[in-house]
Amino acid sequence: MAKKVTKVFKLMAPGGKATPAPPIGPVLGANGVNPGQFITQFNERTKQFNGRLVGCVVTVYGDRTFDIEIKS
Numbered sequence: 001m002a003k004k005v006t007k008v009f010k011l012m013a014p015g016g017k018a019t020p021a022p023p024i025g026p027v028l029g030a031n032g033v034n035p036g037q038f039i040t041q042f043n044e045r046t047k048q049f050n051g052r053l054v055g056c057v058v059t060v061y062g063d064r065t066f067d068i069e070i071k072s
Contacts (some may be wrong), residue, residue, distance in 0.1 A: 004062040009029050011056055015049025018042050033058060033066050046072055 009031055009036045013024055020028070020035035020065065038058070046054045055071040 003065070005059055006062050007058075007060040009058055009060075011058055012053050013042060013056070014044075014051045015046035015054040016043050017051045017053070018046075028058075031058070032060050032064055038066065038068070041068055 009027075010025070013028065018024055018039050020039050024039070025035045028038050041054065049072070055060065056067040059067045059069070061067075
């Protein structure tokens with residue numbers, strides 16, 4: 001059975017160097033995403049961008065899990 005999508009939002013952060021500090025952390029928390037988990041996954045997947053701004057689309061599901069789609 002497919003997961004129920006509760007939110008989809010866009011975010012830009014420095015590739016490989018994002019932190020849960022404002023403005024990223026509060027945006028993630030307000031949308032039901034665990035900032036620590038997001039930052040770990042985002043930095044691992046974008047480390048080759050070395051601080052350049054990277055856009056992503058975050059899809060949040062009803063069970064508070066999420067998917068990250070990196071846009072470059």
